[in-house]
Amino acid sequence: MTVLITTPFNADSTAADVVAGRDLSGQRAIVTGASSGIGIEIARALASAGAEVTLAVRNTGAGDQVARDIVASTGNSTVRVAHLDLSDLTSVDALVAAWSGPLHILVNNAGVCFPPETHNAQSLETQFAVNHLGHFALTTGLHPALAAAGRARLVTLSSDAHIYGPVDFNDLNFRDRPYNPAVAYGQSKTATALFAVEAQRRWSADGVTANTVHPGPIKTNLDRHLSAETRAALPDFDYRTAEQGAATPTLLATWPDLEGNGGMYFENCNQAVRNEPGQSTGVADHALDPEAAERLWQVSLDLLAAGR
Template sequence: MTSTTTCTTTAQYPIATSFNAASSAAEVMAGIDLTGHLVIVTGGHSGLGLITTRHLAAAGARVIVAARDAGRARTALAGIPGPGHVEVREMDLIDPASVEAFSRSVVEDGQAVALLINCAGVMASPLMRDIDGHEGQFATNHLGHYRLTCGIWPALVAAGNARVISVSSRGHQIAGIDFEDIDFQRRPYDKWVAYGQSKTANALFALALDGRGRKHGVRGFSLHPGQILTDLSRHLSPDEIAAFGVLDEQGNQRLDPAAGLKTPEQGAATVLWCATSRALDGKGGVYCEDCNIAGPNDPRTGRAGVASRAVDPQLAERLWTLSKQWTGLTVTA
């Protein structure tokens, strides 16, 4: 299938919405009823994922949290109020066999999946590789979620109106995908270039997936939640964290939503807006931020918006083709 038949038709420009950079998850979810819907959240036990899970359960959804450490996840999720239900299933995104086992268990349940929220990830980690030798950030942030989406595809299609949400980042502006050396076999490993490459992959994946899923009622979205201090920064030194400008002179977190410095509740708002907003009905394949579709980035004026290489249909198709080759998986277009 060519890129002309799979690319999105949704314009990559902001739309009318009542929300903004400072909106909270609670504001976005006000009045949303997900009773009877099944939702899967990777990494739904910490950071933005935990807040996302809480609000989905409060809206009545049955939420399956996919977590590498199931015991830790159950502890973190204990006591989350309903009326929905939260359960934990073990899954390690960097382990293909683990992703396959998780996906099979979901499909065998026989319930349609209305939302898949790909929230888990790693950032700026030391060099690691998966069992096939692929660089670890790309393998975790992209290939693991690609495998998961393909693995539960029948359950997404069965919903008739499903969304797949990929948590990307403004980090995609650091680097595009080096298709000649994704795995840093020939170039020196740079943890930030690797992270940027994986976040660009998240956005391109959403674009390519949306083209394939549209006729099945499955739409793909990617997003930047904001600059938020969570466990994602565990591989960073205090000096590296300070360099991002997220701390004030007293070492407290700076908050300036318009500049992207948000609370976790504000960061989760864009995740949940992409997952539930009626303003996105009939749309897909776009990169979002601040509870809206993002406009194009202009590096001369700042970091807001999306880099053109992260929403390029031809690059999205190239990534999909490569991902299919590397995993042996795809979806029914």
């Protein structure tokens, strides 16, 4: 019987609870999408523990404002802002090229949810392009910096929406099936989970611990694309605060007992149980499938090569 990893924290815990008593002085972190929602609170928690934090954001004006707020609330002046547009590989490559030195924590938090059918410059469906491939490009580009840290943490944001289905390798971009924003979102979040599985397999020898997380239902601007009809059809979630939503990603970035334990999916600050048909919690088998993870890695490399 598999023994799941548990911690003293739960769905009610906050990011501040998770880092209480931790000293991250000398560690350097990047949090993508840190100008709004839980990204702000992940960055704030890391900064409060003494880490040097870079907010990687599309809107650097908003990022600057958040950085000032985090500096004021934590007293940590080493909070920086970098431009990052995950839908644009040129932007991703620019951030990678500008980074120098080790990187101890990378939290791939940014994302897009349920937009109308759109594609990026590579003709890739937007949710797959932003939520997975942009982060894949960023992370593989920063792999030398993660390895240089000696002991690094890679955290990718998934979602319970991964339960909607596996990655459709035969039709990633909905050319042969009707576009469904929920299915596309679920596919992208399955991809982020599989990315952590394969990153752990490939990079654990470099000291990189990679895990993925469902942060829980939080009201943020991530759902700005939802139509009134879609909102009405959603379950009546017990929404959490941004501080609570940031707890599990922050735990994966900092919790000492997770050192070397990767390729897993967490929710509510603990390793998730296996999802059973009809349930909306836990992790589906297809999100941890090692063969699918290895295939996705190669497909992602091929897509990056074609887009550059």
